[in-house]
Amino acid sequence: MSLLEVTDASVRFGGLTAVDGLGFSVEAGEIVGLIGPNGAGKTTTFNMLVGLARAAEGTIRLDGRPLAGLRPHSIAALGMTKTFQNVSLFMESSVLDNVVTGALLREPLAEAKASARRVLERVGLAGVAERPAADLSFPERARVEIARGLATRPKILLLDEVMAALTPAEMEGIVALVRQLRDEGITFVLIEHHMRAVMTLSDRILVLSFGRKIAEGRPEEVARDPKVIEAYLGREWAAEGAGPGQARP
Numbered sequence: 001m002s003l004l005e006v007t008d009a010s011v012r013f014g015g016l017t018a019v020d021g022l023g024f025s026v027e028a029g030e031i032v033g034l035i036g037p038n039g040a041g042k043t044t045t046f047n048m049l050v051g052l053a054r055a056a057e058g059t060i061r062l063d064g065r066p067l068a069g070l071r072p073h074s075i076a077a078l079g080m081t082k083t084f085q086n087v088s089l090f091m092e093s094s095v096l097d098n099v100v101t102g103a104l105l106r107e108p109l110a111e112a113k114a115s116a117r118r119v120l121e122r123v124g125l126a127g128v129a130e131r132p133a134a135d136l137s138f139p140e141r142a143r144v145e146i147a148r149g150l151a152t153r154p155k156i157l158l159l160d161e162v163m164a165a166l167t168p169a170e171m172e173g174i175v176a177l178v179r180q181l182r183d184e185g186i187t188f189v190l191i192e193h194h195m196r197a198v199m200t201l202s203d204r205i206l207v208l209s210f211g212r213k214i215a216e217g218r219p220e221e222v223a224r225d226p227k228v229i230e231a232y233l234g235r236e237w238a239a240e241g242a243g244p245g246q247a248r249p
């Protein structure tokens with residue numbers, strides 16, 4: 001049995017089908033990349049998985065358990081949570097308090113604080129625990145976002161563009177952190193527009209276009225798939241070759 005199994009899932013917003021008959025599975029210990037053009041349905045897929053968007057059709061199972069009708073906190077308690085697109089920390093709050101919000105899912109405040117400190121140690125941020133999140137560098141903020149997810153003690157953590165604001169050199173540290181966390185037993189699905197990062201990190205890649213899965217396979221297979229090059233990669237490779245990634249928010 002796969003850790004996560006999605007079968008024929010669709011999400012609609014009025015007349016728009018943002019996720020269209022999607023099926024895929026994720027094995028425990030994998031790092032799976034989710035790529036595709038803007039508007040392809042990647043974030044909606046994550047929202048559907050964690051209970052923030054309702055699947056009109058299809059089934060989602062975590063460890064064999066159907067998630068239909070469950071709210072985000074219940075799904076997080078079962079072991080799946082996501083980070084928010086482009087990092088969305090409480091900037092005025094301390095790094096520690098940002099991470100405590102994740103730990104409070106499972107524990108009362110005093111224990112949650114102790115757990116959050118352990119998580120900050122794990123991601124290399126123990127030294128900045130008391131600082132406001134706004135004081136941190138972009139790579140440190142990406143670590144806090146990951147730490148907040150980790151604090152919920154996920155089996156599977158969905159990362160939504162946590163590297164969006166990073167330079168290629170800064171991404172290397174996050175890539176190494178994700179690998180380390182996977183080696184410690186956490187499964188990842190990541191949405192990322194930085195192709196070098198997603199290609200290096202992922203064991204397997206799913207490609208979405210207009211809400212449908214158009215390809216799936218090992219990074220090198222996906223990278224030479226003509227459908228993927230046409231729908232997405234041609235543009236992304238060209239953009240990366242032309243200069244630095246996205247502007248910082």
Ligand SMILES: Nc1ncnc2c1ncn2[C@@H]1O[C@H](COP(=O)(O)OP(=O)(O)OP(=O)(O)O)[C@@H](O)[C@H]1O
Pocket residue numbers: 013016018036037038039040041042043044045
């Ligand atoms: N809450 C919503 N209400 C209506 N339409 C929505 C909503 N959320 C997303 N959509 C639409 O659903 C489609 C898929 O959007 P989604 O954000 O999932 O794409 P994405 O692949 O994550 O894009 P990006 O790479 O730009 O983040 C888009 O057409 C988007 O405009």
